[in-house]
Amino acid sequence: MAASRRSDEAPSDAQTAFLESVVEQYGKATYNFALRLTGNEADARDLTQDAYIRVYRAWRSFKPGTSFLSWIYRIVTNLHRDELRRHKGRYLVELPEENDSRALSGATLSETPIDDYVERQFSEPISRALDGLSTEQRRIVVLADIEECSYQEIAKIVGCSVGTVRSRLHRARTQLRKLIDRHMKTSTS
Amino acid sequence: MNDTHPTFEELIDYAHGELAPARDAALHEHLDACRDCFEAYQAEVQIGDLLRVHARETERELPLGFAQAIVRNATERRESFWERWSSVLRPLAAVPIAAAVLLVAYFGFARQGGGPKRFDPSYYLEDHAALAASVPFEDAAALPAMLTSDETPEGTDGTP
Numbered sequence: 065m066a067a068s069r070r071s072d073e074a075p076s077d078a079q080t081a082f083l084e085s086v087v088e089q090y091g092k093a094t095y096n097f098a099l100r101l102t103g104n105e106a107d108a109r110d111l112t113q114d115a116y117i118r119v120y121r122a123w124r125s126f127k128p129g130t131s132f133l134s135w136i137y138r139i140v141t142n143l144h145r146d147e148l149r150r151h152k153g154r155y156l157v158e159l160p161e162e163n164d165s166r167a168l169s170g171a172t173l174s175e176t177p178i179d180d181y182v183e184r185q186f187s188e189p190i191s192r193a194l195d196g197l198s199t200e201q202r203r204i205v206v207l208a209d210i211e212e213c214s215y216q217e218i219a220k221i222v223g224c225s226v227g228t229v230r231s232r233l234h235r236a237r238t239q240l241r242k243l244i245d246r247h248m249k250t251s252t253s
Numbered sequence: 254m255n256d257t258h259p260t261f262e263e264l265i266d267y268a269h270g271e272l273a274p275a276r277d278a279a280l281h282e283h284l285d286a287c288r289d290c291f292e293a294y295q296a297e298v299q300i301g302d303l304l305r306v307h308a309r310e311t312e313r314e315l316p317l318g319f320a321q322a323i324v325r326n327a328t329e330r331r332e333s334f335w336e337r338w339s340s341v342l343r344p345l346a347a348v349p350i351a352a353a354v355l356l357v358a359y360f361g362f363a364r365q366g367g368g369p370k371r372f373d374p375s376y377y378l379e380d381h382a383a384l385a386a387s388v389p390f391e392d393a394a395a396l397p398a399m400l401t402s403d404e405t406p407e408g409t410d411g412t413p
Contacts, residue, residue, distance in 0.1 A: 080380075084324055088320065091323065092313075109316065113323055113327075120328065129334075190307040209301045209305065210308040213273070214269075215271050228264065233269075234262045234265055237297070244300065250371050
């Protein structure tokens with residue numbers, strides 16, 4: 065996960081090269097992480113943009129050999145938290161999803177009606193269950209179960225103790241289990 | 254659950270590989286033998302799997318031209334004066350601001366009379382003088398016994 069940094073160039077060139085390199089390597093992961101936190105594209109784009117502006121300005125504080133993803137996730141998490149405190153979410157209405165990868169590639173992931181049915185059976189309840197979690201719970205679940213970070217890494221990213229991560233994840237998983245069961249039942253009935 | 258069976262919390266930690274080695278080994282052994290616990294563990298693992306499958310299915314590519322826009326915006330956008338200085342000033346300003354707030358709060362509270370009420374003896378002296386003035390020819394009378402001494406003056410205690 066370590067990003068390379070060229071230190072033999074002039075500071076501004078090296079800075080720009082560093083940014084280009086990390087955006088190319090981690091831009092998609094960052095954008096998807098932001099998308100899962102915010103739930104909409106417009107906020108995810110703003111969050112990703114703002115996070116990389118921070119990276120650009122503080123590029124010297126990144127230590128080569130350490131995890132860039134942990135750093136950028138921490139920045140995104142902090143910016144998202146600040147944004148929620150300030151405005152309670154910048155956009156309340158979901159914007160058209162013109163950049164859906166499936167739409168861009170021209171093919172859907174589910175090739176047959178059966179696949180489509182199965183996808184709807186599982187993906188929709190999961191999506192709705194995730195939406196039903198609080199922001200804090202969703203953040204922990206995304207980091208623990210989707211990004212597969214360790215409790216230690218999550219604690220660093222979120223800025224709390226490992227014990228807090230543990231108890232928050234337990235509560236989130238309990239809540240998630242209930243919500244998935246509920247949405248599975250409603251989708252099958 | 255009793256002492257031998259794991260709790261749901263332990264199963265979640267086990268599924269995430271976050272138990273202490275000794276407990277992890279004990280739980281591994283227990284799951285081999287206990288069908289109920291193994292099913293509960295499988296349910297937790299399945300939730301994790303569903304979340305990852307859902308994440309893969311809903312994963313997006315970066316919007317077209319977005320990577321270039323990020324670099325362009327980051328390199329072209331200059332930090333404003335406030336942005337540049339706020340990070341430096343914030344910790345420096347925090348202590349004097351906190352001290353000022355405490356001082357204002359303390360003096361504001363004191364001015365509003367929020368402190369302990371002070372005893373004003375002149376009020377009681379004036380009150381006594383006014384009472385005495387309103388009862389003429391009473392100056393020569395004996396003062397109430399309780400204010401002067403323990404001895405009860407003759408004929409003043411109401412006893413025959």
